[in-house]
Amino acid sequence: MIRVAAVGDLHAGVDSRGLLRPGFERVAERADLLLLAGDLTRCGDPDEARVLTEELSDVGLPRIAVLGNHDYEAGREDEVRRILEQAGIQVLEGESTVLDAGGVRVGIAGSKGFGGGFTGACATDFGEPEMKAFVRHTKKLASHLEEALRELDGVDVKIALMHYAPVEATLGSEPLEIYPFLGSYLLAEAVDHGGAHLAIHGHAHRGAEKGVTPGGVPVRNVAQPVIRHAYYVYSFNGKSALAATA
């Protein structure tokens, strides 16, 4: 059994000191690892990142994160990443990591992801350079996510961690007009082709928790305003995860 705690959109500010920690006091009793699905800070200010690391220090379990769009706002995302990693929070962008929890090997591949929209209503790599750049950015990140997932072949449980949404279903009551800025079907293709058992994302505050990719992979939107808790826990019965999707 492996238990995965996950939350996104913590949006730590310099005034968050002492406010986040109480929500994670028992997380190590309830989970084997903690996934953070981006927007860890309000504006990507390094001081905000430091507050987050203080709040999540000593939680007693491995912490793995992707950054979100808010973490890029100040243009200091490299510094934010460095602060998180110095505090022991592993940050993934087109990368993967493997943890061993009680004999179960769980692999996590992560990417911020990006927008573009969903099948039938998506941006295309055509026209102005700005539009091409927008779509190509998503294509690049989705491609890297798929590669990172494929690197995990052989683990017992494979999880895709993103900030942007891979499917429409978890966008819930977000306005239809902003769907292209909330996620992309290209991320779902990466999840499916990479053989993930679970896809986790945040970003859509007015979204819904549960969805599924076209290939049948469960998708969970763990944006804190959606789950309305400090985190949620998803458990896998170890090696059966691979067997169930074989």
Add this chain to the structure above:
Amino acid sequence: MRDQLIHDPRLHEQDLTVRVEETRVTVGGRVSTPERQRAVTLAAQELMPGKEIANETVVVAQDEPEPGGDERMA
């Protein structure tokens, strides 16, 4: 006004709703701290001077999930 509110450096709360009427501005949604709830009123007053501000936001504590509430995936 909503865009200006959610990007106010004192707030940066994404989950606000704003309704502007002739003499009154109603702000709803969720905020994470009492300080940010108070800041909603201040920021709204600055954005809409002279209007009555009805701050209907709710402070939502992010508690840990109930024990045994895990979702079993496979």
